[in-house]
Amino acid sequence: xxxxxxxxxxxxxxxxxxxxxxxxxxxxxxxxxxxxxxxxxxxxxxxxxxxxxxxxxxxxxxxxxxxxxxxxxxxxxxxxxxxxxxxxxxxxxxxxxxxxxxxxxxxxxxxxxxxxxxxxxxxxxxxxxxxxxxxx
Amino acid sequence: xxxxxxxxxxxxxxxxxxxxxxxxxxxxxxxxxxxxxxxxxxxxxxxxxxxxxxxxxxxxxxxxxxxxxxxxxxxxxxxxxxxxxxxxxxxxxxxxxxxxxxxxxxxxxxxxxxxxxxxxxxxxxxxxxxxxxxxxxxxxxxxxxxxxxxxxxxxxxxxxxxxxxxxxxxxxxxxxxxxxxxxxxxxxxxxxxxxxxxxxxxxxxxxxxxxxxxxxxxxxxxxxxxxxxxxxxxxxxxxxxxxxxxxxxxxxxxxxxxxxxxxxxxxxxxxxxxxxxxxxxxxxxxxxxxxxxxxxxxxxxxxxxxxxxxxxxxxxxxxxxxxxxxxxxxxxxxxxxxxxxxxxxxxxxxxxxxxxxxxxxxxxxxxxxxxxxxxxxxxxxxxxxxxxxxxxxxxxxxxxxx
Ligand code: SF4
Ligand code: SF4
Numbered sequence: 001x002x003x004x005x006x007x008x009x010x011x012x013x014x015x016x017x018x019x020x021x022x023x024x025x026x027x028x029x030x031x032x033x034x035x036x037x038x039x040x041x042x043x044x045x046x047x048x049x050x051x052x053x054x055x056x057x058x059x060x061x062x063x064x065x066x067x068x069x070x071x072x073x074x075x076x077x078x079x080x081x082x083x084x085x086x087x088x089x090x091x092x093x094x095x096x097x098x099x100x101x102x103x104x105x106x107x108x109x110x111x112x113x114x115x116x117x118x119x120x121x122x123x124x125x126x127x128x129x130x131x132x133x134x135x136x
Numbered sequence: 137x138x139x140x141x142x143x144x145x146x147x148x149x150x151x152x153x154x155x156x157x158x159x160x161x162x163x164x165x166x167x168x169x170x171x172x173x174x175x176x177x178x179x180x181x182x183x184x185x186x187x188x189x190x191x192x193x194x195x196x197x198x199x200x201x202x203x204x205x206x207x208x209x210x211x212x213x214x215x216x217x218x219x220x221x222x223x224x225x226x227x228x229x230x231x232x233x234x235x236x237x238x239x240x241x242x243x244x245x246x247x248x249x250x251x252x253x254x255x256x257x258x259x260x261x262x263x264x265x266x267x268x269x270x271x272x273x274x275x276x277x278x279x280x281x282x283x284x285x286x287x288x289x290x291x292x293x294x295x296x297x298x299x300x301x302x303x304x305x306x307x308x309x310x311x312x313x314x315x316x317x318x319x320x321x322x323x324x325x326x327x328x329x330x331x332x333x334x335x336x337x338x339x340x341x342x343x344x345x346x347x348x349x350x351x352x353x354x355x356x357x358x359x360x361x362x363x364x365x366x367x368x369x370x371x372x373x374x375x376x377x378x379x380x381x382x383x384x385x386x387x388x389x390x391x392x393x394x395x396x397x398x399x400x401x402x403x404x405x406x407x408x409x410x411x412x413x414x415x416x417x418x419x420x421x422x423x424x425x426x427x428x429x430x431x432x433x434x435x436x437x438x439x440x441x442x443x444x445x446x447x448x449x450x451x452x453x454x455x456x457x458x459x460x461x462x463x464x465x466x467x468x469x470x471x472x473x474x475x476x477x478x479x480x481x482x483x484x485x486x487x488x489x490x491x492x493x494x495x496x497x498x499x500x501x502x503x504x505x506x507x508x509x510x511x512x513x514x515x516x517x518x519x520x521x522x523x524x525x526x527x528x529x530x531x532x533x534x535x536x537x538x
Contacts (some may be wrong), residue, residue, distance in 0.1 A: 087185065087407060087419065090487040091322050094330035103474065108491040125247050126323050128187060128409040128488070129419065 004052045006035065006119050006134070007062075010071040011045035020068065021049075028061035029053055078135045079119050081112045085131035092123040092132065138430050144178045145511045153178045155505045157498035158339045158426075158437055165438045174434035179505055179512065182341040183358070183423040183497030186334050186489030187409050189320065190300035190371060191231040191418040193256050193398060196292040197267070199225055204279035209271030213255045213286075220269075224277060229255060231418035244413060245318035251416025254408030256296070259288045260360070261403040294398040296360055296406070300370035302422050304342030304390035305377075305446060308333045308466060308485075310478065313452035318413020322488055324451055328478055331448065331485045336494035337441040337468035341424035342390045344437045346383040347522060348375070350427055352515025357394065358423030358501045361405035363510065364396025366424075369519050374528040380445065383436070386465060387447045390519060394422065405497070421493060423501040427512050441468035448478060458530060 011020070016039060024030045030053035038046050051058060065072060088110045093101045100116040101123075103109075123132045147153040154177050156164055161180045165173040205224040210217065215235040219228040233252035240246050259265055264285040273280045288294050309321030309332045317324050322332040337343065345351050355366040370391025377389040398406075405421035428434045445465035454461040466476045472491075475482045504510035520526045 085407075087490040088492045089186075089419075089490045091332070092486075094325070094332075094484045094486040095323055108472070108495075125245075125410070125412045128322075128411055128417075129407050130249070130410055 001055045002052065003055045003058055004050060004121055005058065005074065006048065006050050006121065008073040009045075009047040009049060009065065010073075011047070012069055013043040015069060016043060016045045020065065020070065021047075023064065024051070024061045028057040028064070030058060030061050074119050079117050079121070079124075080114070080133050080135060082131045082133055085129045086110065086112075086127075087129055087131075089128060092127055095122050095126045096120075097122065139178070139428065141427050141429070141512050141514045144427050147178055148505055148508055148511050151506070151508050153505055155179045155181060155502045157495070157502055158182045158344050158439075159495060159498065161434075161437050162338070162440055165434065170431055170435050170438070174428055174431040177428045177434060179502075180344060180426045180428060180434075180437040181423055181498045181501040181505065182336075182339055182344050182426060183421070183494040183499075183501065184302055184336040184340045184489060185405070185421045185493035185497060186336070186419060187320070187411065187417050188298060188301045188420040189232055189417045191253070191256070191296070191298040191420055192228055193259070193294060193296050194222075194226060194228045195294050197225045197227065197286060198290070198292050200279060200282060202279045203277045204269070204271050204282055205274055205277035206269050206271055209269060211267065211269040213265050213267055214250070214258070215266075216250070216252050216255050231256065232415050234416060241413060246413060246415075248410045248412070248414065248416045251408070251410075253416050253418035256398075256418055257403050257406055257408035259294060260398055260401045260406050262288060288399060296364070296394070296396050296398050296401065297367070298394045298420065300372060300391045301394050301420060302341050302370070302392045302424070303335070303388055304340070304346070305385050305444065306333065306335050306388050307449040307455070308446050308471065308476075309451045309455070310448055310463065310483065311452045312450045317452055319451045319455075320411055320414045320417075321451060322486070323412060328481050328483045331471070331476055331478070331483045332488055333446060333468070333471050333485065334488040335446070335468065336489055336491055337444055337472070338439055339491070339494045339498055341392070341422065343384060343439050343444060344426050345424075345433070346379070346385065346390075346436055346439075348390060348519035349433060349436075349521075350429065350515070350518075351392070351424060352518035354513050354516040355424065356510065356513045357396075357425070358421070358497055358504070359394050359396040359401070360398070360421055361402035362396055362398075362400025364394050365513075366392050366515070366519075367395040368393040369526075372528050373520065373526065375520055375522050375524060375526065380443065382439065382443055384439065384444050386445050387462075392422075392424075392519075421497050423497040425501060425505060425510075425512055441472060444468045446471065448476075
């Protein structure tokens, strides 16, 4: 299964000069998109990436980064729903791989559980009134 | 004892009309019995809120100085092309229209972030819209170019005119192939990964009057948050679909053409919509009142989700190839349970039309009627029914030979 995920990578000083992203591409066949990159005055690197690739390879790639000393955070806190625009249609329910959307049986309102969200981004273009938003 | 619309309107005027939504009436009839309920209840209100692609709006923007004939030229509203083939300052904008430079499906699936439906939503929201027009110029209409902001409050007419809305029943879409497909019924995951449906079921207008015994040309309705009318039968209106014992068609059948003044409407009930890999559209809120003229009509309004079967169709092959194959029928009660069984597999379901919003519409219409703000109309002519000779065909292709 192909996954697309957004992750924040924090590199310690010693890793800043190393070709880590190159390894992700070469060894794990992941595509990447740099969403944000910076080096702090303490020489710590920060990189916000969108990674796309096979789920298994993705997991291996992340593992490689963690072993190498890179700190990783997912961007899940940053997927939000614009409640004004959500019509509770339900199109997102079967799209979300994390089960973050839930149907309230009585009212049939669609509830968004932000804690379950893994920020895969699939619901964003799939939501017809475009109520789901990503923030960086 | 049969009632007339005139009698019901008298009660509405006196603030004495007894009104229930199509959801509430189910229990009312269960408790009181159909006979008693039919005597006591005057109106049942219905509602639906779904993506309705055959929606459009027309405008008269007023004459410019010097005058300009938009007809035959090109006009864009927020970069979305409007149809100008109608006189000098009239325009028609379709919900599916896309900016010329939208990438469409060049990178599949296209996102379709902004189109005609979004312009309609922004107009009713009272936002300024950027208009750019070019024309060829005539002696009586010399102007050739116009770039201006327009706003719904300044233009003469802004009329929503939807040529096919409120489909009576619809397909449940699934995907039998082994890759994800992007359809107007949403994203369909491979190998029966999900099943999408789009109907308010027991609340939906035409399920509550399955034989069109009260709804017709001139029926006053809730449309997009304002008051509208049924203008005509909708396109593809087909009364001759196989029906259940209770008269419920087992697939797409009746449709409505609706019309109303956009100046009364609100963006809560007309929502610009983007369908991944498919295009832009408009989500429309419609509510139709059903006058309880007889026991028979009351009985129709007591329809429940369990009584309504919907056909399951494969959108990877049967639908695009126009094959009549149906994988089976499931009821809206089953669909709303969250999963259905197909080919021995539990398939998760999702709706594309919003049931909570449909409930809200039926409730608003009920309040309007109870407060005397909304009275019923006698249709000039009912929609073509099962005895009409209407037929709906696929395109008859006759290749042109050179
Ligand atoms: S698809 Fe969008 S509008 Fe529909 S329920 Fe989900 S978040 Fe709300
Ligand atoms: S981004 Fe959307 S689809 Fe992905 S996990 Fe979060 S809520 Fe679910």
